[in-house]
Amino acid sequence: TSKKALIPVISKNSVNPNTVFANNEMSLHDIEIYGFDYDYTLAFYSRHLHTLIFNIARDILIQEHRYPEGLREYEYIPNFVVRGLHYDVQKALLMKIDAFHYIQLGTVYRGLHPVPDKEVIAMYDGCHVPLENMSDFYGKSSHGHTMKQFMDIFSLPEMNLLCCVNDYFMKHNIDYEPVHLYKDVKAAIGDVHVKGIMYRAVEADMENYISYGEQTHAVLNKLYEDGKKMFLITNSPFDFVDRGMIYIVGKDWRDLFDIVIVQADKPGFFNDRRKPFRRVTDKGVLHWDRIHKLEKGKIYKQVGAGRGVWGVLNTEKYVHLMTWLQGLTGLIEHMQVHRDPASQAVVQEWIKEREAMRSQTKDIFNSQFGSLFRTYHNPTYFSRRLSRFADIYMASLSCLLNYDFQHTFFPRRTPLQHESPFWPEQTSAGALKMPFIPHRTTTEE
Helix, strand or coil: CCCHHHCCCCCCCCCCCCCCEECCCEEHHHCCEEEECCECCCEEECCHHHHHHHHHHHHHHHHHCCCCHHHHHCCCCCCCCCCCCEEECCCCEEECEECCCEECCCCCEECCEECCHHHHHHHHCCCECCHHHCCCCCCCCCCCCCEEECCCCCHHHHHHHHHHHHHHHHHCCCCCCHHHHHHHHHHHHHHHHHCCHHHHHHHHCHHHHEECCHHHHHHHHHHHHCCCEEEEECCCCHHHHHHHHHHHCCCCHHHHCCEEEECCCCCHHHCCCCCCEEEECCCCCECCCCCCCCCCCCEEEECCCCCCHHHHHCCHHHHHHHHHHHHHHHHHHHHCCCCCHHHHHHHHHHHHHHHHHHHHHHHHHCCCCCCCCEECCEEEHHHHHHHHHCCEECCCHHHHHHCCCCCEECCCCCCCHHHHHHCHHHCCCCCCCCCCCCCCCCCCC
């Protein structure tokens, strides 16, 4: 096999950011009922909201939890973290973990600074995190577990604040208990929502915090006109949702939905049947009467999807890096069978180049943690959960406008390792019938 044959051809295709991607086969024809969250589904927020949440929670730590005044020096860092990261509560470490529970070295941070790989390996006796230390895969409470995974977009300010407070304590040689810090930051972030501080700030300046939802309105109208049933379930209070939906859709927004449930206390909402519904008036007053059925037009409360991933994937730099990275890996795999010093020296140089390129591809997405979907060649823990829970995923709700209601989404078949001969670009040395150990030929004299 020639060297040229081992190097993949650079793809001319690009990722369409308006595509709906399928994890499982699903036909829109079979979907009669559509349910929506409000935050980051119907309402898209600007990055100003993360700064707002960070600042309010930081001030709560100082004023109510008596944290040092010096924390006011810290500001929200927009591109520092990504969704799906894990936080080791006892060790105060933020990191990215793949679908097989392996830590991606180079993505472990204590405060605002990376932890050396050797130190990480020593702390965890390798890179694998035992299952019993991980948050439950099915999204249940991580109470009692060492690791906490930050899944939603609202968690970005929380991760930022944890890193900043850790950084302050270390910088000033302050002895502290990491578990208390985690709980205090979590409580402060919760207070931003529970006390209504964030809601009042957003309501006072809609244009600054909410991206106008013209396409959201178009999607809802398309579903309504096709006779689809729709419901809205959100953890946000009614007054906040009402003002936002009037801004995005118009005063008649409630006519589009069959059921609206606010302050739902998700995810517990889906499993806890002990909490009864209460009807809410337009002014937020709670009714005391028993609810026997949910009615259209009524509001109910339960008591107690910058620069996107697709933009990066389509850059010429990323395409060239990934193509050469695949080619270089193939060259290393085939060249390693030659044990002479000269060949091994070349292999070692290629291995160094490969490591440098892997770091470059990580940095294209996020300098600290890379892509939220991949840890080098493996999917992330976040990606695994996404494929477990979501039949389809997309950049925004507006992507549905590109499909009619007879459309069926088909997932792409991805090769298993032993199926690689059917995907030439994925072929390994063994699958090509190349020897792992060079054969010596002899001739009879």
